[in-house]
Amino acid sequence: xxxxxxxxxxxxxxxxxxxxxxxxxxxxxxxxxxxxxxxxxxxxxxxxxxxxxxxxxxxxxxxxxxxxxxxxxxxxxxxxxxxxxxxxxxxxxxxxxxxxxxxxxxxxxxxxxx
Amino acid sequence: xxxxxxxxxxxxxxxxxxxxxxxxxxxxxxxxxxxxxxxxxxxxxxxxxxxxxxxxxxxxxxxxxxxxxxxxxxxxxxxxxxxxxxxxxxxxxxxxxxxxxxxxxxxxxxxxxxxxxx
Numbered sequence: 285x286x287x288x289x290x291x292x293x294x295x296x297x298x299x300x301x302x303x304x305x306x307x308x309x310x311x312x313x314x315x316x317x318x319x320x321x322x323x324x325x326x327x328x329x330x331x332x333x334x335x336x337x338x339x340x341x342x343x344x345x346x347x348x349x350x351x352x353x354x355x356x357x358x359x360x361x362x363x364x365x366x367x368x369x370x371x372x373x374x375x376x377x378x379x380x381x382x383x384x385x386x387x388x389x390x391x392x393x394x395x396x397x398x
Numbered sequence: 399x400x401x402x403x404x405x406x407x408x409x410x411x412x413x414x415x416x417x418x419x420x421x422x423x424x425x426x427x428x429x430x431x432x433x434x435x436x437x438x439x440x441x442x443x444x445x446x447x448x449x450x451x452x453x454x455x456x457x458x459x460x461x462x463x464x465x466x467x468x469x470x471x472x473x474x475x476x477x478x479x480x481x482x483x484x485x486x487x488x489x490x491x492x493x494x495x496x497x498x499x500x501x502x503x504x505x506x507x508x509x510x511x512x513x514x515x516x
Contacts, residue, residue, distance in 0.1 A: 342503070387504060391440070
């Protein structure tokens with residue numbers, strides 16, 4: 285079955301350390317997204333990519349970086365510049381064709397600070 | 399910029415009864431979609447129902463239906479015959495269509511925590 289796989293499910297970061305969250309999809313979707321979820325805040329967009337080798341900042345991109353070298357993969361790096369990284373991170377994808385196609389979500393990664 | 403407001407942080411309902419979750423949004427766009435997503439304790443985001451703004455008819459998916467009032471910018475979700483498995487966070491989301499880039503970015507509300515009691 286097609287879907288979105290996020291790994292790891294749980295991740296711990298030390299102070300000053302960069303960590304990378306993985307997101308892989310086999311839905312043949314062009315567009316991919318990263319969201320951050322904090323309690324009481326809903327989901328906020330970090331970065332999105334409409335096509336390979338292209339990506340755009342979302343609403344809260346500071347302290348994060350992404351790459352889109354393959355259609356299937358959209359890894360998110362939480363850098364040491366992100367001072368409050370503890371959150372639940374969700375990856376999503378969509379066809380990118382804007383015609384009544386909703387986003388599909390992965391199961392998420394919970395990032396905590398050691 | 400678009401905003402989505404869910405004014406009910408928490409709600410509860412008895413099993414088999416009906417409950418309505420509220421959502422309002424602010425936009426100057428005329429062409430857009432609205433969604434309700436469900437997030438159970440497993441944290442997976444599941445699409446419940448969607449509505450195209452150009453359609454006057456309210457969307458329905460089994461026990462889930464919406465009341466879409468475009469002029470009032472309101473998009474409420476009604477759950478009929480509530481089941482224990484409906485216990486979850488429910489998020490209302492807005493998606494603008496077209497424009498430069500064309501990416502289907504979602505703007506989410508802060509969510510409503512629904513508890514279905516036996």
